[in-house]
Amino acid sequence: MNSPRRVTLQDIATSVGLSVNTVSRALAGKSAVSEATRAMIKAEADRLGYVPNTMARSLVLGQAMTIGVVITNPSNPFYSRMISAVEQRGSVLGYSMLLVVSEENHTNELRAVDSMRRWGVDGALVVPVQPEVEHWRRLMAAGTEMVLVNRDLPELDCDLVGIDYERSAYEATLHLLDTGVEQVYLLEEDLQISTVRARVDGFHRALAERGVPPESVRELRVPTRRRAANTLPWEPAEAYELAQHLAADVPPRSGILVGNDSFALGVYRAFSEAGRVIGDEVAVVGFGDHPFAAYLAPGLTSVRLPAEQVGAAAVDQLVARIGRRGSAAPRARISFPGDLVVRGSSTHRQPAAADPGSS
Amino acid sequence: MNSPRRVTLQDIATSVGLSVNTVSRALAGKSAVSEATRAMIKAEADRLGYVPNTMARSLVLGQAMTIGVVITNPSNPFYSRMISAVEQRGSVLGYSMLLVVSEENHTNELRAVDSMRRWGVDGALVVPVQPEVEHWRRLMAAGTEMVLVNRDLPELDCDLVGIDYERSAYEATLHLLDTGVEQVYLLEEDLQISTVRARVDGFHRALAERGVPPESVRELRVPTRRRAANTLPWEPAEAYELAQHLAADVPPRSGILVGNDSFALGVYRAFSEAGRVIGDEVAVVGFGDHPFAAYLAPGLTSVRLPAEQVGAAAVDQLVARIGRRGSAAPRARISFPGDLVVRGSSTHRQPAAADPGSS
DNA sequence: AAGAGCTACATTAACGTTAATGGTGACGAG
DNA sequence: CTCGTCACCATTAACGTTAATGTAGCTCTT
Numbered sequence: 001m002n003s004p005r006r007v008t009l010q011d012i013a014t015s016v017g018l019s020v021n022t023v024s025r026a027l028a029g030k031s032a033v034s035e036a037t038r039a040m041i042k043a044e045a046d047r048l049g050y051v052p053n054t055m056a057r058s059l060v061l062g063q064a065m066t067i068g069v070v071i072t073n074p075s076n077p078f079y080s081r082m083i084s085a086v087e088q089r090g091s092v093l094g095y096s097m098l099l100v101v102s103e104e105n106h107t108n109e110l111r112a113v114d115s116m117r118r119w120g121v122d123g124a125l126v127v128p129v130q131p132e133v134e135h136w137r138r139l140m141a142a143g144t145e146m147v148l149v150n151r152d153l154p155e156l157d158c159d160l161v162g163i164d165y166e167r168s169a170y171e172a173t174l175h176l177l178d179t180g181v182e183q184v185y186l187l188e189e190d191l192q193i194s195t196v197r198a199r200v201d202g203f204h205r206a207l208a209e210r211g212v213p214p215e216s217v218r219e220l221r222v223p224t225r226r227r228a229a230n231t232l233p234w235e236p237a238e239a240y241e242l243a244q245h246l247a248a249d250v251p252p253r254s255g256i257l258v259g260n261d262s263f264a265l266g267v268y269r270a271f272s273e274a275g276r277v278i279g280d281e282v283a284v285v286g287f288g289d290h291p292f293a294a295y296l297a298p299g300l301t302s303v304r305l306p307a308e309q310v311g312a313a314a315v316d317q318l319v320a321r322i323g324r325r326g327s328a329a330p331r332a333r334i335s336f337p338g339d340l341v342v343r344g345s346s347t348h349r350q351p352a353a354a355d356p357g358s359s
Numbered sequence: 360m361n362s363p364r365r366v367t368l369q370d371i372a373t374s375v376g377l378s379v380n381t382v383s384r385a386l387a388g389k390s391a392v393s394e395a396t397r398a399m400i401k402a403e404a405d406r407l408g409y410v411p412n413t414m415a416r417s418l419v420l421g422q423a424m425t426i427g428v429v430i431t432n433p434s435n436p437f438y439s440r441m442i443s444a445v446e447q448r449g450s451v452l453g454y455s456m457l458l459v460v461s462e463e464n465h466t467n468e469l470r471a472v473d474s475m476r477r478w479g480v481d482g483a484l485v486v487p488v489q490p491e492v493e494h495w496r497r498l499m500a501a502g503t504e505m506v507l508v509n510r511d512l513p514e515l516d517c518d519l520v521g522i523d524y525e526r527s528a529y530e531a532t533l534h535l536l537d538t539g540v541e542q543v544y545l546l547e548e549d550l551q552i553s554t555v556r557a558r559v560d561g562f563h564r565a566l567a568e569r570g571v572p573p574e575s576v577r578e579l580r581v582p583t584r585r586r587a588a589n590t591l592p593w594e595p596a597e598a599y600e601l602a603q604h605l606a607a608d609v610p611p612r613s614g615i616l617v618g619n620d621s622f623a624l625g626v627y628r629a630f631s632e633a634g635r636v637i638g639d640e641v642a643v644v645g646f647g648d649h650p651f652a653a654y655l656a657p658g659l660t661s662v663r664l665p666a667e668q669v670g671a672a673a674v675d676q677l678v679a680r681i682g683r684r685g686s687a688a689p690r691a692r693i694s695f696p697g698d699l700v701v702r703g704s705s706t707h708r709q710p711a712a713a714d715p716g717s718s
Numbered sequence: 719a720a721g722a723g724c725t726a727c728a729t730t731a732a733c734g735t736t737a738a739t740g741g742t743g744a745c746g747a748g
Numbered sequence: 749c750t751c752g753t754c755a756c757c758a759t760t761a762a763c764g765t766t767a768a769t770g771t772a773g774c775t776c777t778t
Contacts, residue, residue: 054477056764080433118413265654292651295624415734
């Protein structure tokens with residue numbers, strides 16, 4: 001099993017008695033090769049088990065045929081779905097995927113930039129840890145095309161493919177209000193990222209439109225400190241602790257807009273332990289429509305995020321930019337709408353008037 | 360912003376008036392370069408913003424400094440955690456990560472093998488779709504080191520790093536029986552993969568050891584057909600449908616060992632809709648300890664799987680093999696124990712005797 | 719029938735790096 | 749004073765591929 005030397009064009013060339021270049025042209029399907037010799041060369045290549053060396057090819061062509069992907073956390077279902085879509089779409093377009101995981105950590109991001117530059121990837125898909133920008137600027141200055149995904153970096157002149165969180169939050173909030181909720185809560189991550197800002201904006205827009213008085217609104221930020229080195233923020237734990245207080249204080253006919261479904265899990269548990277019925281006294285709406293959302297009791301109303309579409313569109317946008325290298329096209333901003341999936345957590349069973357416990 | 364040509368060793372060389380080789384040796388920290396010139400060269404390299412070209416380097420060195428990772432489904436938390444660990448550990452050892460997602464699809468696996476060979480990755484970490492083997496054999500024959508992760512391919516002479524599912528299932532089943540369960544169910548994927556076989560084996564061993572009669576045992580397989588092109592098996596949906604029948608038939612004091620936590624979600628919902636109380640009349644134990652497990656009501660008892668350890672160990676094993684290329688070391692099999700996390704779903708509140716509905 | 723134009727290939731160079739081999743000066747030993 | 753040694757650097761070759769250029773021999777035209 002001693003690793004056999006890889007078959008090269010030279011091997012085929014000497015085997016068929018032709019030059020390396022002719023073999024290269026024959027296999028590449030280019031002209032100036034007779035069909036007879038082309039067939040013979042292809043047959044010989046198959047027989048020898050020839051596999052082209054991408055690195056050598058990339059070196060001479062000056063394009064890596066690779067896109068770098070920098071993701072914060074593959075355990076977030078949104079990103080894991082996106083990774084699948086990016087890989088699939090990329091492979092269709094002939095691109096391989098170099099993955100770096102930042103774990104919401106700036107040092108890892110620097111490492112990612114270094115890796116991208118060393119490999120000379122044609123482009124990078126980036127979910128940035130905020131708010132540092134300088135290293136991305138360096139990457140772009142080095143000639144690497146770049147597309148931000150999901151999270152924006154306003155300081156950077158760079159394409160963005162993501163979700164219209166503002167509108168999604170707006171609609172989700174309207175839905176909450178429509179269920180007859182009188183007191184509204186917002187439970188969000190306390191990260192300084194564009195997605196949170198957008199959701200908060202949408203939340204506010206809905207409240208303003210409906211004329212909800214400030215005293216009926218309360219905004220809470222879940223401290224997203226790390227519990228351990230390899231722990232990422234937005235685990236249910238922190239939200240759970242915060243929701244325990246909520247469960248004690250929140251009046252009936254309340255609604256909670258939660259920044260992500262993991263936090264909603266914490267809310268579920270805190271309220272259930274406090275003996276308070278979600279969907280009945282308290283409405284909850286989450287973001288992400290994580291796989292478990294439909295299977296909770298009651299089902300969690302959540303905004304479904306088209307991660308696959310975002311991933312595929314991001315690849316398309318990046319590859320388009322790679323295609324017209326250098327020609328500074330204006331900054332593109334592509335956003336997909338979220339889709340509110342209404343379930344039991346936001347369908348109050350009590351109509352309008354107060355109503356002593358039924359069930 | 361017209362992509363500036365990349366800075367090469369040649370650029371540095373002409374800039375400092377030395378040869379390319381000297382610059383290379385200076386930056387590589389090799390001898391035969393005076394400290395004075397080395398410092399000058401390094402300074403100039405920094406000034407010009409030199410970044411070594413990994414592809415050129417790999418081409419001449421004959422090693423890609425890359426490990427290929429073939430995963431079935433990043434949305435499975437086990438694999439997403441593993442991806443993080445692999446990427447982190449790999450980067451520490453100087454390896455980049457080329458990711459291919461098979462989506463439990465054989466065609467994608469063939470594509471993955473092709474990609475690995477074209478890039479000439481030094482090694483591959485593979486979670487194989489079963490039971491095809493031939494393409495992996497080809498990859499190994501081409502000199503690519505390979506380590507299987509989580510799932511075994513007995514026909515292949517290849518390292519395996521994974522979980523001791525047999526023992527985990529054995530312990531989980533014993534735990535179920537210890538809670539006073541009289542009727543035992545097994546709810547498993549119907550995929551022909553080693554992990555399922557191992558869990559079934561462990562299940563049987565525990566039953567045999569406790570002398571559980573066959574009529575008290577029932578094994579069910581969840582049909583893991585695809586719902587759509589981009590849908591993967593083991594979503595809660597199929598398990599939910601199957602569990603609806605279970606919820607109607609299962610007698611009190613029953614226990615269900617479920618192959619993964621996603622299926623357990625389906626069971627939760629089916630039983631909750633049928634008005635049956637999990638943890639009270641029916642005990643449930645899952646696998647994976649998914650993030651939601653602790654936050655369900657009741658908390659789901661589940662076997663925690665050390666995905667990070669598996670990922671890191673797999674990288675170590677692979678890199679070790681890459682180090683001693685060719686020397687056919689015997690097949691290694693590294694397995695980590697699962698850790699049963701007991702929660703409300705398997706702690707019957709009723710002691711021993713029958714007891715009319717309380718709560 | 720002779721140059722023009724084409725087909726089908728060979729030859730040469732290049733991509734950016736590292737390894738192997740060559741060469742030159744200074745310096746110490748005899 | 750001369751020869752060998754060593755430190756330091758240059759030169760050459762190589763990795764496997766593609767692009768640009770070169771060159772036979774043939775066909776076609778007039």
